Amino acid sequence: MDAFNSIGNIPTRNFRDGFFEDINNISAITLSEIIGYKMEGCSTCPVRCKKAVICSEMDINDSSYGGPEYETLASFGANCGVNDLKAIIAANAICNGNSIDTISAGVTIGFAMECFEKGILTLNDTGGIKLEFGNSEAMLQVLELIAKRQDIGDLLADGVLRAANTLGQGSDSFAVHVKGLEMGMHEPRLKQGLGLGYAVASLGADHNTGLHDTRYVSKSADLEEIKALGFMNPIPVNDLGPRKVSLFAALHRWNNFQDCLVKCIFVPFNFSKTVRAVSAITGWDTTVYEAMKVGERAIQLARIFNIREGFSAKEDNLPPRIHTPMPGGHLKGSHIAQSDLRQGIMLYYEEMGWTKDGIPKKSTLEKLEIEWASECLENL
Numbered sequence: 001m002d003a004f005n006s007i008g009n010i011p012t013r014n015f016r017d018g019f020f021e022d023i024n025n026i027s028a029i030t031l032s033e034i035i036g037y038k039m040e041g042c043s044t045c046p047v048r049c050k051k052a053v054i055c056s057e058m059d060i061n062d063s064s065y066g067g068p069e070y071e072t073l074a075s076f077g078a079n080c081g082v083n084d085l086k087a088i089i090a091a092n093a094i095c096n097g098n099s100i101d102t103i104s105a106g107v108t109i110g111f112a113m114e115c116f117e118k119g120i121l122t123l124n125d126t127g128g129i130k131l132e133f134g135n136s137e138a139m140l141q142v143l144e145l146i147a148k149r150q151d152i153g154d155l156l157a158d159g160v161l162r163a164a165n166t167l168g169q170g171s172d173s174f175a176v177h178v179k180g181l182e183m184g185m186h187e188p189r190l191k192q193g194l195g196l197g198y199a200v201a202s203l204g205a206d207h208n209t210g211l212h213d214t215r216y217v218s219k220s221a222d223l224e225e226i227k228a229l230g231f232m233n234p235i236p237v238n239d240l241g242p243r244k245v246s247l248f249a250a251l252h253r254w255n256n257f258q259d260c261l262v263k264c265i266f267v268p269f270n271f272s273k274t275v276r277a278v279s280a281i282t283g284w285d286t287t288v289y290e291a292m293k294v295g296e297r298a299i300q301l302a303r304i305f306n307i308r309e310g311f312s313a314k315e316d317n318l319p320p321r322i323h324t325p326m327p328g329g330h331l332k333g334s335h336i337a338q339s340d341l342r343q344g345i346m347l348y349y350e351e352m353g354w355t356k357d358g359i360p361k362k363s364t365l366e367k368l369e370i371e372w373a374s375e376c377l378e379n380l
């Protein structure tokens with residue numbers, strides 16, 4: 001978290017800033033020092049990435065709800081201006097106990113805090129809860145209401161897109177989502193290729209579907225790995241040109257292939273090792289090239305599904321906050337210009353064999369042997 005904070009990559013107070021002054025209070029190191037945790041994991045996985053935490057002071061006496069990992073520490077911490085680690089542990093347990101995503105919940109409460117600050121939500125609306133940035137007690141009260149869909153929680157339970165549509169008064173300008181999915185705890189004004197991925201992905205702002213630009217700016221194991229896909233040189237974080245778009249498209253295909261396998265992306269297998277594992281388990285004598293085609297089919301079909309359900313190129317966008325220059329810190333002045341994003345989107349459409357309106361061409365579907373899917377587009 002320290003490292004992310006120093007480069008402006010910690011979304012803070014509803015993505016207004018990229019730097020949180022109290023980062024040391026909520027980091028994993030502090031968690032290990034003042035609370036302690038064990039690492040657990042899914043069955044047979046050697047990575048064991050799941051924290052197991054007990055915090056009796058917050059009435060968390062059952063570690064099966066896990067402990068907060070990075071996304072949760074940042075979404076309920078910096079993004080809500082909260083520096084109370086125990087409150088974040090409690091928020092994590094409430095979310096996991098109620099099958100609520102911690103990113104969406106933290107971003108939605110951060111959004112509500114900004115509404116409260118701007119007078120769009122009042123004490124009347126919140127039932128007397130002072131929903132200010134940094135108020136950890138208020139954060140937990142509202143999270144409980146979301147879990148029960150009670151009072152203000154009923155409005156917020158559907159996330160920032162629908163809440164902003166109901167509240168109006170310009171709140172959509174700081175509702176941080178794409179296609180209704182709240183953004184993960186990574187700053188697109190730093191990682192601009194990640195921002196492009198958020199804009200064009202069928203799922204919206206999913207931080208696991210594209211690329212994290214900071215991995216490919218200098219010599220690194222990640223840079224070595226993408227040489228297998230033909231990307232031989234570093235690419236700057238704020239580049240949205242053809243090489244970055246092409247790298248995003250390749251990794252997006254690969255990640256979609258991994259999703260088709262239902263394989264956790266944290267398991268650090270490279271391209272060829274993953275394919276060897278698939279061959280060993282299934283007997284399917286496949287290749288990385290063929291695997292990428294599987295991923296691409298998934299992307300094309302998800303795109304067609306979205307179009308059939310009423311989405312269009314209009315929804316391939318980023319929230320206004322990401323087009324607003326960062327006010328301070330390491331990224332001061334950084335933003336993604338609307339024109340740069342449009343250009344990146346057009347390059348991506350070309351790369352994917354889509355029209356200028358973002359619709360898969362018949363020839364693209366034929367090439368992938370899913371021409372039957374073009375029927376879904378015929379009567380629109």
Ligand code: SF4
Nearest residue numbers: 041042045049264266
């Ligand atoms: S790396 Fe993935 S499979 Fe392994 S413990 Fe973590 S979430 Fe589970």
